[in-house]
Amino acid sequence: MDLFTFMNPNLNRPINIIETMRRISIEALGKFAFGYKFGCLESQEVPRLISVYDYIVSVLGSPFRLVFPWISELPLESNKKYLDAIKEFDGFINDIIETKRNEMKKDSYNGHDLLTSMIKQGEINIDKHQLRDEIATFFTAGHDTTTTALSVSLYFLAKYPEMQEKARAEVIRILGNEPIIPSLDQLKELKYVNAIIKETLRTHPPTPILTVRRLKKPIKVGSYILPINSTCMINTWKIHRDPKYWENPNQYNPERFLSSDEKRDKFAWIPFSAGPRNCVGQNLTLLQQRVVLSMFLLRYKWVLPENNVNKDKILLKSHFLLTPIDIKLVFTERINE
Numbered sequence: 621m622d623l624f625t626f627m628n629p630n631l632n633r634p635i636n637i638i639e640t641m642r643r644i645s646i647e648a649l650g651k652f653a654f655g656y657k658f659g660c661l662e663s664q665e666v667p668r669l670i671s672v673y674d675y676i677v678s679v680l681g682s683p684f685r686l687v688f689p690w691i692s693e694l695p696l697e698s699n700k701k702y703l704d705a706i707k708e709f710d711g712f713i714n715d716i717i718e719t720k721r722n723e724m725k726k727d728s729y730n731g732h733d734l735l736t737s738m739i740k741q742g743e744i745n746i747d748k749h750q751l752r753d754e755i756a757t758f759f760t761a762g763h764d765t766t767t768t769a770l771s772v773s774l775y776f777l778a779k780y781p782e783m784q785e786k787a788r789a790e791v792i793r794i795l796g797n798e799p800i801i802p803s804l805d806q807l808k809e810l811k812y813v814n815a816i817i818k819e820t821l822r823t824h825p826p827t828p829i830l831t832v833r834r835l836k837k838p839i840k841v842g843s844y845i846l847p848i849n850s851t852c853m854i855n856t857w858k859i860h861r862d863p864k865y866w867e868n869p870n871q872y873n874p875e876r877f878l879s880s881d882e883k884r885d886k887f888a889w890i891p892f893s894a895g896p897r898n899c900v901g902q903n904l905t906l907l908q909q910r911v912v913l914s915m916f917l918l919r920y921k922w923v924l925p926e927n928n929v930n931k932d933k934i935l936l937k938s939h940f941l942l943t944p945i946d947i948k949l950v951f952t953e954r955i956n957e
């Protein structure tokens with residue numbers, strides 16, 4: 621079943637866009653990174669993988685557990701449930717690895733995905749547990765972030781119909797009226813769609829705070845000197861809304877990424893972090909988002925349902941990643957104008 625077949629029974633009624641984008645992002649990551657089909661678009665039922673993952677993330681992000689980590693050691697029913705979920709999630713990861721190993725045994729095998737390279741490397745220097753951890757990292761880092769980014773862009777395109785029309789006009793001009801798989805050159809030409817993606821990553825960076833770093837040498841921040849070995853966290857959310865770098869920072873305005881004369885500090889936009897440990901998947905997600913948004917723009921129109929909870933702004937929760945709580949959108953088939 622493909623994306624459009626999956627969407628058919630979901631037209632003309634409010635649907636949870638985060639869950640839909642999660643299915644799409646998992647499937648895309650599976651294809652590119654693991655050469656694996658998760659089957660998240662095969663049925664309307666919420667896939668077990670998604671419910672187990674959501675549950676694990678909700679426990680990991682619980683502020684109570686973050687403040688009192690020893691709670692996890694207690695013989696509580698909730699801890700047992702959590703460990704069972706981890707075991708089940710490990711089962712999904714092991715299945716990806718085992719399926720790949722079996723495929724690789726075939727003489728005809730010629731896969732070029734990331735997992736194939738990792739397994740080949742693993743024969744030299746990665747042990748079984750490391751490989752499992754790498755796959756789990758890629759699964760989380762690779763789909764959860766893209767899910768949020770796509771959901772937020774679709775939300776704003778529903779909130780501002782004139783932006784949706786402008787983006788659609790650009791996609792039709794470059795790709796034509798029917799959904800096709802775009803070429804790299806065509807994707808590069810989608811300047812306005814790209815600006816939407818960038819503005820979404822500015823206003824709602826899926827990783828609003830970067831993971832902890834320890835200073836190798838003292839640095840000066842404003843009027844403070846942070847000594848060597850201090851642990852620091854970078855607040856991307858705040859940087860992305862700093863009026864020093866952004867005019868009307870709280871306003872969603874993709875146009876700001878179109879004007880070529882805009883001068884900005886190179887660290888004012890850092891949704892993928894910066895430096896040697898920045899995001900390895902940034903080019904992949906930027907391409908993927910352009911493809912998904914253009915396919916939706918060509919095939920559907922969408923609006924916010926009446927009385928939705930996100931009328932004024934998106935309600936958010938943050939564990940280690942930023943996630944909208946509940947965005948519902950109503951899609952209708954677009955009749956070619």
Ligand code: HEM
Binds near residue numbers: 761763765825827898
């Ligand atoms: C909108 C989408 C994405 C955003 C906003 C994003 C953001 C980030 C950020 C900020 C980091 C650095 C974290 C830190 O240092 O604290 C990171 C690391 C990473 N990302 Fe992404 N990412 C995205 C998509 C992806 C995709 C699609 C993949 C995989 C295919 C991926 C794989 C990774 C990995 C493996 C790391 C760890 C790199 C390392 O530690 O050296 N990300 N990402």
